[in-house]
Amino acid sequence: MQIYADNAATTQMSRTAIAAMLPYMEEIYGNPSSLYTIGQKAREAIEDARERMANCLGCTAREITFTSGGSEADNQAILSAAALGAKRGKKHIISTAFEHHAVLHTLKKLEKNGFEVTLLDVHSNGIVAAEQVAEAIREDTCLVSVMYANNEIGTIQPIAEIGAVCREKGVLFHTDAVQAAGHLPIDVERQYIDLLSLSAHKFHGPKGCGALYSRRGTPLISVIEGGAQERGKRAGTENVPAIMGMTAALEEACRSMEAHTAHLTALRDRLIHGLEKIPYSALNGDGTQRLPGNVNFCFEGIEGESLLLLLDDKGISVSSGSACTSGSLDPSHVLLAIGRPHEVAHGSLRMTLGEDTTEEQVDYMIEAVTEVVDYLRHMSPFWRDLEIGKRPHVFSK
Numbered sequence: 001m002q003i004y005a006d007n008a009a010t011t012q013m014s015r016t017a018i019a020a021m022l023p024y025m026e027e028i029y030g031n032p033s034s035l036y037t038i039g040q041k042a043r044e045a046i047e048d049a050r051e052r053m054a055n056c057l058g059c060t061a062r063e064i065t066f067t068s069g070g071s072e073a074d075n076q077a078i079l080s081a082a083a084l085g086a087k088r089g090k091k092h093i094i095s096t097a098f099e100h101h102a103v104l105h106t107l108k109k110l111e112k113n114g115f116e117v118t119l120l121d122v123h124s125n126g127i128v129a130a131e132q133v134a135e136a137i138r139e140d141t142c143l144v145s146v147m148y149a150n151n152e153i154g155t156i157q158p159i160a161e162i163g164a165v166c167r168e169k170g171v172l173f174h175t176d177a178v179q180a181a182g183h184l185p186i187d188v189e190r191q192y193i194d195l196l197s198l199s200a201h202k203f204h205g206p207k208g209c210g211a212l213y214s215r216r217g218t219p220l221i222s223v224i225e226g227g228a229q230e231r232g233k234r235a236g237t238e239n240v241p242a243i244m245g246m247t248a249a250l251e252e253a254c255r256s257m258e259a260h261t262a263h264l265t266a267l268r269d270r271l272i273h274g275l276e277k278i279p280y281s282a283l284n285g286d287g288t289q290r291l292p293g294n295v296n297f298c299f300e301g302i303e304g305e306s307l308l309l310l311l312d313d314k315g316i317s318v319s320s321g322s323a324c325t326s327g328s329l330d331p332s333h334v335l336l337a338i339g340r341p342h343e344v345a346h347g348s349l350r351m352t353l354g355e356d357t358t359e360e361q362v363d364y365m366i367e368a369v370t371e372v373v374d375y376l377r378h379m380s381p382f383w384r385d386l387e388i389g390k391r392p393h394v395f396s397k
């Protein structure tokens with residue numbers, strides 16, 4: 001059996017998205033900045049796509065900027081808010097300890113340029129409270145950036161409440177909604193969002209394409225210099241096919257959201273109940289305030305990478321820690337942020353289900369993970385120490 005259970009890393013493109021792209025590769029391949037017909041047809045297509053993207057988010061077309069993906073949108077959102085803050089003498093930014101590196105590394109760069117960054121603690125259930133944000137806001141705070149849903153443990157943040165706090169205090173609010181777009185409802189008005197990043201390949205669109213929503217009156221600075229595309233906010237010839245694919249994918253995902261959520265939640269809970277039976281294991285992140293397809297566990301006495309590779313041998317694609325930190329020896333900053341000790345954080349497994357995952361596949365995954373965890377524990381000297389009481393267990397049996 002082949003099972004793809006790493007949909008938080010990327011998703012398979014949908015037929016609808018592929019079909020929406022093809023005409024813009026085969027026939028309407030003109031440069032949207034060109035004045036002749038096939039250029040102007042491409043221009044009309046992306047302006048129509050902008051309008052449709054805006055409809056999915058509850059904003060206007062003018063508030064959408066197309067980017068090369070989620071990372072670029074995060075960089076541009078944060079650097080723009082920081083530039084605006086600096087102009088007004090406000091150089092304090094609030095974010096959280098478990099953001100994606102596209103956010104955290106951008107903040108690090110700003111710290112080197114005289115900004116002060118407060119990273120809020122995350123509760124052990126993987127959620128940041130709006131009250132924490134309220135308490136951290138100062139006179140000189142120019143931006144709050146809190147992700148909508150975490151990419152590793154899938155926990156969903158109280159975005160509307162955080163947005164309301166920011167609006168009341170007159171501070172810009174950015175959310176990295178890369179894991180949420182197409183999977184959770186978004187309404188930038190009702191959620192008081194000023195800046196929002198999304199990425200097409202996380203909702204069955206193409207890789208290398210994303211969008212940044214910026215509320216009217218929130219000036220963006222360009223991260224890429226060059227031509228005057230995207231109202232001078234993002235230089236470079238527009239990726240017309242990808243924009244068309246992304247738009248079709250987002251519309252499709254939003255249309256089917258209710259049905260997908262019901263299907264995925266049932267499978268997610270089945271998988272969680274199955275894996276909870278493994279002794280000395282624990283679910284990471286809140287049991288219900290999480291993305292419908294996200295399951296993330298820690299197993300004591302296990303090396304996550306070994307687990308991943310043995311599951312791959314059984315045809316199952318999953319992830320351990322964050323894809324971005326694979327290859328480094330540090331455990332996931334997300335698991336450390338929710339208070340998992342180092343040795344346990346190393347034994348984590350993320351399984352993110354997709355709309356076409358079946359019950360049969362979930363049962364096969366439960367069986368395979370249970371078997372592989374048992375196998376690895378029997379080979380581990382670390383596990384032996386736990387068994388003979390030389391080291392204390394972290395989780396209960």
Ligand SMILES: *Cc1c(COP(=O)(O)O)cnc(C)c1O
Pocket residue numbers: 008068069070071072074100102147149150151176177178179199200201202208209210
């Ligand atoms: C994937 C992801 C990103 C990066 O998006 P890219 O399009 O791959 O650059 C940023 N934030 C979160 C939460 C993500 O899951």
